[in-house]
Amino acid sequence: MGNFSIRTENLKKNFGAVKALNGVSFDFSAGLLHGLIGSNGAGKTTTMRLLAGLLKPSSGRISYYSEGQPAALSELRPSLAYMPQQASLYPDLSIDEHLEFFRELYRLEPEVYARRSTRLLNITRLDKFRGRRAGQLSGGMYKKLGLMCSLLQSPSVLLLDEPTNGVDPISRREFWEMLYDLAAEKILIVVSTAYMDEAERCSRVHLLDSGHLLASGEPRAVLKEAGASGFEELFVRQGAQK
Amino acid sequence: MNGFNFHRAYSIARKEVMHILRDPFTLTLALGLPVMLVTFFGYAIDYEVRNIRLAVSDRDNGPAARRLKEVFSSSGYFRLVEPGPAGPVEMLDSGRAAAAVFIEPDFSKKIKGGGQAQAQFVLDGSDNSKAAAITGYLPGIQRAAQAKLAAQTIKEPFSAETRFLYNPELNSRWFIVPGLAAIIIGLLAILLTALNVAREWENGSMELLLSTPVRPLEIITGKLAPYGALVLAGVFFVYLVSRLVFGVPFEGSHLLYLAACLLFVTAALSQGLLISVITRQQQVAMQFSMITGLLPSMLLSGFIFPVESMPAFFQYLTMLLPPRWFMAAARGITLKGADLAELAVPFLALGLLSAGMLALAIKKFKTDLE
Numbered sequence: 146m147g148n149f150s151i152r153t154e155n156l157k158k159n160f161g162a163v164k165a166l167n168g169v170s171f172d173f174s175a176g177l178l179h180g181l182i183g184s185n186g187a188g189k190t191t192t193m194r195l196l197a198g199l200l201k202p203s204s205g206r207i208s209y210y211s212e213g214q215p216a217a218l219s220e221l222r223p224s225l226a227y228m229p230q231q232a233s234l235y236p237d238l239s240i241d242e243h244l245e246f247f248r249e250l251y252r253l254e255p256e257v258y259a260r261r262s263t264r265l266l267n268i269t270r271l272d273k274f275r276g277r278r279a280g281q282l283s284g285g286m287y288k289k290l291g292l293m294c295s296l297l298q299s300p301s302v303l304l305l306d307e308p309t310n311g312v313d314p315i316s317r318r319e320f321w322e323m324l325y326d327l328a329a330e331k332i333l334i335v336v337s338t339a340y341m342d343e344a345e346r347c348s349r350v351h352l353l354d355s356g357h358l359l360a361s362g363e364p365r366a367v368l369k370e371a372g373a374s375g376f377e378e379l380f381v382r383q384g385a386q387k
Numbered sequence: 388m389n390g391f392n393f394h395r396a397y398s399i400a401r402k403e404v405m406h407i408l409r410d411p412f413t414l415t416l417a418l419g420l421p422v423m424l425v426t427f428f429g430y431a432i433d434y435e436v437r438n439i440r441l442a443v444s445d446r447d448n449g450p451a452a453r454r455l456k457e458v459f460s461s462s463g464y465f466r467l468v469e470p471g472p473a474g475p476v477e478m479l480d481s482g483r484a485a486a487a488v489f490i491e492p493d494f495s496k497k498i499k500g501g502g503q504a505q506a507q508f509v510l511d512g513s514d515n516s517k518a519a520a521i522t523g524y525l526p527g528i529q530r531a532a533q534a535k536l537a538a539q540t541i542k543e544p545f546s547a548e549t550r551f552l553y554n555p556e557l558n559s560r561w562f563i564v565p566g567l568a569a570i571i572i573g574l575l576a577i578l579l580t581a582l583n584v585a586r587e588w589e590n591g592s593m594e595l596l597l598s599t600p601v602r603p604l605e606i607i608t609g610k611l612a613p614y615g616a617l618v619l620a621g622v623f624f625v626y627l628v629s630r631l632v633f634g635v636p637f638e639g640s641h642l643l644y645l646a647a648c649l650l651f652v653t654a655a656l657s658q659g660l661l662i663s664v665i666t667r668q669q670q671v672a673m674q675f676s677m678i679t680g681l682l683p684s685m686l687l688s689g690f691i692f693p694v695e696s697m698p699a700f701f702q703y704l705t706m707l708l709p710p711r712w713f714m715a716a717a718r719g720i721t722l723k724g725a726d727l728a729e730l731a732v733p734f735l736a737l738g739l740l741s742a743g744m745l746a747l748a749i750k751k752f753k754t755d756l757e
Contacts, residue, residue, distance in 0.1 A: 225598070229595055231594065233595040235402070237405070238402070238405060242402075246402050249398030249401075251599065294595075
């Protein structure tokens with residue numbers, strides 16, 4: 146597993162006349178849990194898709210690094226996992242069938258697959274529901290299944306686009322605990338969220354608003370610098386200034 | 388990572404098979420609908436026009452006039468109706484008759500005297516397909532009437548006999564059913580692929596797939612192969628209906644027919660894929676499929692109107708339509724027993740169009756979400 150990091154410089158993305166990202170620069174270093182925080186339309190999903198190579202920037206650069214050395218996205222791709230915001234799993238396939246399908250896509254050896262799937266099923270506590278179809282899972286279980294499919298290849302870079310959106314508070318807490326465990330394994334995790342309370346769970350936050358980067362850094366330091374008691378207050382204040 | 392990985396393509400195909408088997412709608416659409424449509428329209432569509440309401444204005448009422456009317460009614464094409472006080476032309480105006488015959492007052496007398504009698508035939512030209520069919524029946528009716536009225540066979544300087552090869556009784560169903568099958572199967576293949584792949588774009592699963600190491604060609608192969616097999620199963624059921632229900636003969640090679648089906652289905656699946664890649668939305672994909680899959684197949688493939696009778700530009704345009712070539716190949720194989728050498732042009736055209744359509748679909752299949 147390589148030690149990956151991603152940097153962006155003056156990244157811009159336009160969709161016709163709409164400026165989704167307006168010159169943002171990020172530094173996503175390995176082993177940290179990065180949070181992209183912002184309300185709807187802030188540019189979180191666009192950033193995620195750009196990082197995953199699913200969109201091309203209108204201008205600016207995205208640089209990938211492996212063990213501190215510049216690397217191409219194609220080198221990173223086998224170690225990169227992306228979980229889209231949309232419900233992208235197959236409602237008629239069971240948990241086991243999803244895992245089996247992704248095992249085949251990642252060409253995992255049977256013993257590697259057996260070890261990882263058992264571990265993931267234990268962590269997510271979905272082992273009792275292996276035969277249940279994705280369409281019959283609760284919101285939280287569905288998101289956990291999506292995460293399992295992403296983690297099956299044991300990625301070094303994990304991009305999660307609003308993974309806790311629409312998930313109940315208990316499942317959200319469980320989800321974040323799983324992310325902490327993964328971050329401890331030196332995985333670069335970038336997670337986007339519109340829930341302001343989740344910002345404080347990240348080791349680094351990047352606050353986005355209307356395609357602009359408002360602030361980046363350790364959560365408490367960002368709040369201290371802004372003189373705000375919480376991220377919700379910070380965003381409300383920002384909105385009032387506009 | 389680089390290159391085509393058969394196992395990944397197979398895993399996508401396996402997943403598609405699971406979707407198909409668990410979706411009764413897709414299964415019914417692919418296997419039941421073609422059979423139902425071919426049976427329904429096979430019975431409904433008939434190029435032979437029968438039961439034509441013929442208004443007769445008989446101002447003679449003599450024996451020759453009666454024999455002339457008998458010839459019309461015994462032909463099986465016409466049903467004689469009395470015009471009543473309104474008169475034959477008013478019946479044509481109101482649509483109560485499609486044709487009228489006017490027999491002059493001294494019709495029988497003139498024939499008996501060896502003179503030339505007159506009977507005028509008037510057709511409703513507002514329905515020109517029916518008028519054209521009736522015009523086709525008239526020479527035969529006239530010959531039969533002349534023979535009957537002269538009470539002997541008329542001696543003509545030479546006799547010309549017409550014999551119809553491959554379809555001796557000109558059974559229009561033998562002609563219609565294979566063509567109909569081509570249209571329905573083609574449309575089905577386009578629709579199934581277009582909707583399926585557009586759904587993956589719409590619900591975000593394509594976004595997830597593209598972020599994995601899977602290659603576009605593996606996705607395309609894995610998606611097209613099961614739907615190709617499903618459509619070919621539909622072809623088999625349609626074949627059974629054609630043979631068992633409509634008695635369509637099969638004079639040629641089944642292997643050759645299968646090869647033609649494979650090429651045609653590949654072209655149709657690729658067209659569906661292309662539509663889904665461009666539209667990425669199920670509803671728009673459905674509309675595109677209907678417009679590009681149904682209308683050209685119905686109107687420009689030679690199913691209803693002969694390609695040779697179209698203006699030159701449209702004749703060239705039809706060359707780009709796989710249904711035109713498949714229809715020629717299918718009719719040639721089933722009715723004429725034609726071999727590959729005789730069907731070289733349709734096969735070559737189908738092969739080129741299938742390869743071209745597939746190449747275009749692959750080229751257009753983007754690996755990003757732009």
